[in-house]
Amino acid sequence: MVVSSFKAFPTNQIRILFSAFVLLLSFQVSANIELNASVDRNPVMERESFVLKIEANDSVNTNDLDLSSLQKTGFIVGRTATGSQTQIINGSIQKSTTWSVVLTAKQQGTxxxxxxxxxxxxxxxxxxxxVRASTSKNYKDESIxxxxxxxxxxxxxxxxxxxTTKLYISPQVQLQSGSLSEPTLDGALIQQxxxxxxxxxxxxxxxxxVIERIYTITPQSxxxxxxxxxxxxxxxTAPSRRRSAFSSFSQSKPVTAFGQDFTINVQPIPTSYTGVWLPSSIVQLNEEWSPSKxxxxVGEPITRTITLTALNVNEEQLPEVxxxxxxxxxxxxxxxxxxxxxxxxxxxxxxxTSEAVVANAPGTYTFPEVKVTWFNTKTKRQDVATLPAKTITVVGNEITSTTLDNTAGSQSLNGASANKNQQSDCDCNLAGTSDNTDKLGLVYWIGLGSGWLAFIIMLLIYIFRSNKPTPNQTVSLDVNSPQKFDxxxxxxxxxxxxxNTTSSLLAEWITINFPESTSYDDAKKHMSAELIMSIDDLNKARFSQTQNGWKGELLWQAISKFNKSKSTVSKSQFLPPLNKA
Known part of the structure; x- marks a missing residue:
């Protein structure tokens, strides 16, 4: 009996052998690859597209072929189509990979x-x-x-x-797909x-x-x-020559078209020009006031809308006004x-540009001219677009100015009338008889005694009430003052x-809490920075055309802090002394 023993190879050696086999096989495949290139026509005419076809006799990755060198040939390189094919003929497997590149020449030459x-x-x-195209052949005779x-x-x-670019497509061709690239100019902004x-x-x-597309080209140098x-x-679509009894086949044909190139001369900014550079053929300034009066x-918002219009200028170049x-x-x-x-x-x-304008005090205001300098490309000189000066009259309303003025005026009139009456009484008394003087003296002493008696009674009542204990004494804050503000x-x-509702209520709150202030600017001197900032945000949101973004939490927090601080001060004024006698 014959006994055979088998010893397994280590795993690492198997992996090395397998990798070497695959590498050797890939070398063999690479060595067997053949690469051929051909064009579908030669010679070709100016502006005529032709196809460069590259074919490999194996299945390869289409990205492995570097076509970047075609960009330096002088041809316009169009789209590239790739494909792969596998055939089995008499048991033999044949594989191929193809690249089809559309090329076009603008000028004759080699x-x-x-x-x-x-x-x-x-x-x-x-x-x-x-070769040069026939002089009798017009480019408009082409299908695209x-x-x-x-x-x-x-x-x-x-x-x-x-x-302005126009793409002409003849009705004799059936367009399957296509794309139109943008024009190119070094160092320029190009927008459709x-x-x-x-x-x-x-x-x-x-x-x-005809498909029309408009571009704006703005050179930057x-x-x-x-x-x-x-x-x-x-x-x-190009009909195929291969037909069967069951159906007709069609295949696509790549096409490329381009128009005329242009040479332009771009001049620099004139040395004599001053201001923000704005080249245009027409520049206008217009404004609108709302309400129109x-x-x-005082305090009424006025919306001022300024419109700057310019021809043949990108919107990004328009300056702020x-x-x-x-x-x-x-x-x-x-x-x-x-x-x-x-x-x-x-x-x-x-x-x-829209601005909300609010006058805080009455008077006559003149808003100066608004000017924008620009360069007229037709006259080749600097020009100025101007808005004329605007004069408005602001009158005080009943709350901020008129009422205060009437009150002050009535007080001064009453005081003057009283002084006048006193003066006349004195004159009459000095001119009167001695009997009248005696009667006046008697009345004077009786009135003086009655006044002192009333003063002593009021003093005793005040001392009695101040010594009376009030454990549950409530403090009246300004926000709960007789004005009944909620x-x-x-x-x-x-x-x-x-x-809007917050602004109306806030005006009442400011009037109650700052009675000595005649305007918001005066009241700001006694407010915290947080409260001032919150009120300014409210006004900005009110007078803006879009009021949806305002949030009132920060304003209420600032008002609450102010009320708490004022409540603390008010309570401290009513606290009894620590050591009561």
Missing amino acids: YAIPALKLANASTSPIEVNV FIKNTLETNNLYVQQSVKL QGKDKDATEIINGIRYR SGDFTVVSPTFNGDV DTFD SGQYPANVKVYPDQSKTHSVVRQNALVSQRI INELKRACLSHQA
């Missing part, structure tokens, strides 16, 4: 497609001859073409110029304005479908530049808004974020 490498395989270089229109070739730095317009246009008796046309890359009440106001006028500005639109073949940009209403308005 172009070289370099060798393309994949692993250890590479293609052979291809020389392509591009692009027409560009540039507004001007001479402009200033940061001046916007409009480029609005949406594409779809229309039709008849050329040489053929109704073309001076010099001579070339605006490169947008490029269209797409697929159209010339006389206002605001008015100048006297010291007794509070201003609550909104964040400005910008927008742009193409109207009558011109780019119109606007910046709208602090809970103010609390509910704050916590429910009602800006």
Whole structure:
């Protein structure tokens, strides 16, 4: 009997052998890869698209083929389509991977497609001859073409110029898919304005479908530049020659189209120009006051809307515009808004600024002119857009000014009348007889005695009441004063974020708690910084066009702190002495 023994290989050795086998197999596969390149036509005409086809005789990763060298050939490189195929013929498996690249030449000449490498395989270089198109052939005779229109070739730095691109599609072609790239210009801002317009246009008796797109190009530096046309890359349906008895087959054909390039001259900012650089053909300033009147009440909000409009300027270039106001006028500005639109073949940009203006004291106020400097690209000189000065009259209302003035006036009149009466009485007494003097003296002494008696009685009553113990004595705060102000209403308005209701109740609260102040500015001297900031936030929210963002919790917290501090001071004034006699 023969006994055979088997000793297992270590696991590590098995892994090493397996890895070496796979690596050897991959080397063998790479060594067997063949890479071929060809073009579907040669020579080609100017502006005519052709297809470069690269084929590998194995299944490989399509990302392993580097096509970046095609960007340096002078061709316009369109889209790239990839595919793989596996066939079994007589038991033999055949695999292949293909790349199809659309190329287009703008000008005649001889172009070289370099060798393309994949692993250890590479293609052979291809020389392509591009011949001039027939002079009798118009580009509008093509099935798909692009027409560009540039507004001007001479402009200033940061001046916007409009480029209109039209893509013409013949009805003889069936477009499956396509994309239109943006124009290119080094160091420039390029934006599409609005949406594409779809229309039709008849050329040489053929109704073309026209897709129009408008761009604004804003160069950021001076010099001579070339605006490169947008490029269209797409697929159209091409009927296949292979047909069967059951169905007809069709396949897609790649197409590329581009328009004319433009050379532009961008001039720098003139050395004589001063101010913020704003190049435009037209600049206007407009304003609107709401309510539209010339006389206002103290504390009445006035909304001032200033609109800056400019042609052929990006909205981001429009400067901020605001008015100048006297010291007794509070201003609550909104964040400005910008927008742009193409109207009558011109780019119109606007910046709208809204300000809430509130006068705190009566009087006549003159708001100075608002000016914006700009450069007129038509006249080639600096210009100024101006809003005229505005004068308004502010009168005091019954709460803040009129009532106080009437009260002070009545007091002064009463005092003057009393002094006058006293003076006349004195004159009459001095001119009277001795009998009248005796009677007056008697009345004087009786009145003086009665006054002293009343004073002594009131003093005794006060001493008696002050010595009477009052353990449950309540302190009357200002918020519960005879004005019957309900602090809970103010609390509910704050916590429910009602800006207008809170402002109305807050005005009453300030009048009660600061009776010696005739205006909000006077009352601010006795408020905490937290309370002032909360009130200013409320006013800013009230006078803003959007009041949804105001929250009243911080204001109520500041009011509560003020009430607690005032309550502590008031209680300390009513505390009895520590050592009672």
